[in-house]
Amino acid sequence: MKETAYWTWFIIAAIVILVLAGLHMVVMHLPALGVYNPASGAATDWQNVAFRSQHQFIAFTYIILLAAALYHGLYGLRTIVFELGPTKAFQEVFTVVLWIVGLILFGVGAYADLAAKSVGRVL
Amino acid sequence: MKNKHYENRLGITGWLGGGRWGVERYLYILHRLTGLAILGFFLLHIFASSARMYGPENWNAAMQILKNPVLKVGEFLVFVAFAFHALNGIRLILIELGLAVGRAEEPIFPYKSSINNQRPLMVVAMVLAGILIAFGGFNAFFMSH
Amino acid sequence: METKTQKKYNITVYVRRFDPDKDAAPRQQQYTIQIEKGLTVLDALNLIKQTQDPTVGFRFSCRMGVCGSCGMLINGKPGLACNTQVLDVTESALTLAPLPNFSIIRDLVADLVPMFGVLTGVQPYIQRSDVEEMENPTREYFQTPHQLEEFLQFTYCIKCGSCMAACPTMATDKEYLGPMPLTQAYRYNTDSRDDAADARREIVSSCHAIFNCHYAAECSNVCPKGVDPARAIQLMKKDLVLRYFGLRKKKCAHVHEGPSQSDYKPKIEAPPFTVDQ
Numbered sequence: 042m043k044e045t046a047y048w049t050w051f052i053i054a055a056i057v058i059l060v061l062a063g064l065h066m067v068v069m070h071l072p073a074l075g076v077y078n079p080a081s082g083a084a085t086d087w088q089n090v091a092f093r094s095q096h097q098f099i100a101f102t103y104i105i106l107l108a109a110a111l112y113h114g115l116y117g118l119r120t121i122v123f124e125l126g127p128t129k130a131f132q133e134v135f136t137v138v139l140w141i142v143g144l145i146l147f148g149v150g151a152y153a154d155l156a157a158k159s160v161g162r163v164l
Numbered sequence: 165m166k167n168k169h170y171e172n173r174l175g176i177t178g179w180l181g182g183g184r185w186g187v188e189r190y191l192y193i194l195h196r197l198t199g200l201a202i203l204g205f206f207l208l209h210i211f212a213s214s215a216r217m218y219g220p221e222n223w224n225a226a227m228q229i230l231k232n233p234v235l236k237v238g239e240f241l242v243f244v245a246f247a248f249h250a251l252n253g254i255r256l257i258l259i260e261l262g263l264a265v266g267r268a269e270e271p272i273f274p275y276k277s278s279i280n281n282q283r284p285l286m287v288v289a290m291v292l293a294g295i296l297i298a299f300g301g302f303n304a305f306f307m308s309h
Numbered sequence: 310m311e312t313k314t315q316k317k318y319n320i321t322v323y324v325r326r327f328d329p330d331k332d333a334a335p336r337q338q339q340y341t342i343q344i345e346k347g348l349t350v351l352d353a354l355n356l357i358k359q360t361q362d363p364t365v366g367f368r369f370s371c372r373m374g375v376c377g378s379c380g381m382l383i384n385g386k387p388g389l390a391c392n393t394q395v396l397d398v399t400e401s402a403l404t405l406a407p408l409p410n411f412s413i414i415r416d417l418v419a420d421l422v423p424m425f426g427v428l429t430g431v432q433p434y435i436q437r438s439d440v441e442e443m444e445n446p447t448r449e450y451f452q453t454p455h456q457l458e459e460f461l462q463f464t465y466c467i468k469c470g471s472c473m474a475a476c477p478t479m480a481t482d483k484e485y486l487g488p489m490p491l492t493q494a495y496r497y498n499t500d501s502r503d504d505a506a507d508a509r510r511e512i513v514s515s516c517h518a519i520f521n522c523h524y525a526a527e528c529s530n531v532c533p534k535g536v537d538p539a540r541a542i543q544l545m546k547k548d549l550v551l552r553y554f555g556l557r558k559k560k561c562a563h564v565h566e567g568p569s570q571s572d573y574k575p576k577i578e579a580p581p582f583t584v585d586q
Contacts, residue, residue: 149210153210173481188525269458
């Protein structure tokens with residue numbers, strides 16, 4: 042049943058990514074539309090970045106997208122590695138390692154997201 | 165005699181196909197490869213985009229590096245992988261949740277299978293992926309922003 | 310009387326040979342045969358065995374796509390030698406090899422025993438909680454034609470191993486259950502007379518099982534009986550996900566209650582044993 046839960050959440054994460062990464066693409070690569078890009082110019086111009094960093098909704102969806110993408114990606118990696126036929130002991134250790142790596146990366150990304158919020162406010 | 169059997173698993177080459185295989189077999193391996201590529205990009209992306217928390221100077225310095233034409237092409241390749249993975253992923257979700265494979269039916273020769281049920285979906289998904297990639301390429305290389 | 314003459318074709322047949330006593334690894338041997346329309350791959354092999362090389366090893370039994378013994382790799386695609394016609398595949402070169410993802414016993418004979426071991430593991434038989442009724446049935450179990458249709462397709466499986474040979478996950482993952490046992494698990498889980506679906510669900514939802522299917526769909530592509538293992542596996546995933554969210558509950562058929570005025574046939578005694586117990 043554990044694998045059913047892993048897989049079901051893998052699919053749910055995929056749907057979340059589909060929506061949020063789609064939005065992310067529109068925001069980052071179609072700046073002309075002006076979605077969360079108040080200043081003219083590139084989406085990566087500091088003014089736009091600072092605006093998004095302070096924006097509650099964007100900051101929140103970034104964290105959700107980060108969690109979903111990490112879970113989806115690392116579960117996919119786990120599936121591929123498991124299908125290569127490693128030993129049982131390796132499989133158990135690998136699952137734990139992926140959880141740790143995933144949580145650390147989530148910590149890094151989420152911290153950056155929250156820290157950028159205060160940077161955006163200062164400037 | 166029992167120990168003298170010859171192990172005949174295809175190994176990784178079995179993932180790649182290469183016999184008289186169907187289209188879905190190649191979509192499967194492409195989905196896998198694009199998934200790994202996107203994961204690799206994503207791990208870099210977390211750190212690169214975290215540069216924004218160190219203020220505008222660091223952010224602009226990081227963005228300057230990404231203006232490199234090699235990285236620009238690399239970014240487009242990631243988009244190609246993303247577009248394929250997303251559209252094929254929609255197809256796979258519909259299939260794997262049992263929505264696009266049809267009901268069990270009496271097999272009558274020439275056999276129709278779930279492959280026939282999902283084929284129109286596959287074609288639509290791949291055409292949309294192609295359009296998305298073409299649009300993305302136009303946007304990345306011919307639009308100024 | 311006029312005899313109808315058929316066009317003859319010269320076919321070069323490449324057969325993968327392996328003799329466990331002599332060879333360290335499989336080698337290829339070449340034969341040239343003359344065939345005409347209608348000849349199956351199995352006929353071609355028998356022709357080689359009768360006229361050129363009696364040592365070629367292959368397995369067959371029924372010659373009509375029922376027993377599943379003669380599964381082999383025919384020009385790179387798994388299938389039954391007996392229901393594949395040579396001219397449907399090639400007009401010049403025919404390459405025959407044992408089914409991959411199984412170990413080779415000899416020449417074209419693959420060792421299917423591990424597959425049957427896994428099949429036994431998914432309990433491919435009807436089990437019920439009312440043991441007394443099952444052992445000494447008073448009447449038949451209720452099943453509508455619609456309920457029959459839900460699993461009938463998957464009962465046509467002849468366990469030839471073609472799907473296992475075609476599956477990319479099987480190519481590397483020794484622990485993977487494989488399309489055939491997963492399909493059979495679904496077949497019995499869907500049978501309304503069965504009562505052991507939870508036990509089977511536990512097995513198929515473990516690691517290296519149903520979630521290692523990624524719909525390469527090759528199993529359904531090669532199945533010589535139209536069983537469509539890929540469909541069964543996806544439908545089973547749907548079932549597992551719905552149950553994970555508690556959207557589908559347990560169900561099991563009950564003993565059929567016919568119209569009250571109907572007569573039931575008296576129980577037929579089993580014939581005596583013909584051998585000592």
